[in-house]
Amino acid sequence: MSTLLSNTIQVIETAETSAEATLSDFTKLSAQVTKTLEQINGNFDAKILPAIQTALSIVKKEADHAGAILQSAISDFPAVDKVLVDAAKGLKVAVNEAEIVRSHLPEAESKLTNVTNRIAEFEKEASLQDLINLLTIDFAKESEFFAEPVKLVENVLYPIPNYGSAMSPFFTTLSLWVGGILLVSLLTVQVHGLQEGMKSYHVYFGRYLTFLTIALLQSLVVTVGDLLLLKAYAADPIKFVLFGLFISAVFMLMIYTFVSVFGNVGKAMAVVLLVLQLAGSGGTFPIQVTPPFFQAIYPYLPFTYAISLMREAVGGSVQDIVIRDFTILLIYVAITLILGVGLKGFVNRITAKSVEKAKSGHLIH
Known part of the structure; x- marks a missing residue:
């Protein structure tokens, strides 16, 4: 009996010990749960709730966007319906066109x-290889050959380095003629207070010497200015200056004679001759490309030979051309002297009264 009681007491003590251990574990677990709940409660306001609100905001925004897309799609339904109707019409037209094409297929066949059949006949009658060779020709090389079948090797004679120098004979000649016209416009060709015994040719040559002196000075200014100021090229600068002096003397004699013999009409003659010579002397472009009228008068114009003479000085002299130009210009001098000496007195006597009447009307000087 005592043994049973002792065992019972021992069992009770063991149970108490186990219960105390279990209670202790439960207490620890309860403390951990409490701590976890406190952490969750603390993070809810700081992290969880803002995250939930952000997610809800994104969901709402996407829902609104989806609603807008659906609304746009609903509004586009009429247009889609129209497109489908048009497509149906197009398909109907395509079917009709296909029927037309199918009806023409036998003809195409x-x-x-x-x-x-023709190709087969060609193969029998001619060489197909010849046709292939023709089609495989390098047309670029062939076109280059036909464009330049002969390769030219240029050997430049009497070269002139620039365009301005090449044009200097024309513009120098032009300036000498214009200078002569200006002289007879500024200075009078008449001599007042003639002494007894003076002949018309005395007046003619005496006044011409005045014009000649100024004309030669003009020529020096023009030719030397071309060489030094404008830096124009001349193969022989000395000849360029000397030829300019000679041409200026010839031009001045012609213009002076026109005015001395014919008065103001002579000035008009000099201007008209200037205009004709601008286009008819071949100074700016070959005479062969001008109208037939200018080609016809080309051999008879003083500019033709004056420009040619100046070109000999610029590009290089050919003796035969220089002699020809000098000779023809001297012929102009001879004709002009015959006109001036032979007709001055006669024409002046005839026109004296009409000139005086014109001057009295103060229309001309």
Whole structure:
């Protein structure tokens, strides 16, 4: 009996010990749960709730966007319906066109058969390889050959380095003629207070010496200015200056004679001759490309030979051309002297009264 009681007490003590251990574990677990709940409660306001609100905001925004897309799609339904209707019409037209094409297929087949037969006949009658060779020609090389079948090797004679120098004979000659016209416009060709015994040719040559002196000075200014100021090229600068002096003397004699013999009409004659010589002397472009009228008068114009003479000084002299130009210009001098000496007195006597009347009307000087 005592043994049973002792065992019972021992069992009770063991149970108490186990219960105390279990209670202790439960207490620790309860403390951990409490701590976890406190952490969750603390993070809810700081992290969880803002995250939930952000997610809800994104969901709402996406829902609104989806609603807008659906609304736009609903509004586009009429347009889609119209497109479908148009597509149906287009398909109907396409079907009709396909029927038309199908109806023409036999004709196309017949033409294709005809072409095939012709090719077969060509193969029998001619060499197909020749046709292939023709089609495989390098047309770029062939075109280059036909464009330049002969390769030219240029050997430049009497070269002139620039365009301005090449044009200097024309513009120098032009300036000498214009200078002569200006002289007879500024200075009078008449001599007042003639002494007894003076002949018309005395007046003619005496006044001409005045014009000649100024004309030669003009020529020096022009030719030397071309060489030094404008830096124009001249193969022989000395000849360029000397030829300019000679041409200026010839031009001045011609213009002076026109005015001395014919008065103001002579000035008009000099201007008209200037205009004709601008286009008819071949100074700016070959005379062969001008109208027939200018080609016809070309050999008879003083500019023709004056420009040619100046070109000999610029590009290089050919003796025969220089002699020819000098000779023809001297012929102009001879004709002008005959006109001036032979006709001055006679024409002046005839026109004296009409000139005086014109001057009295203060229309001309």
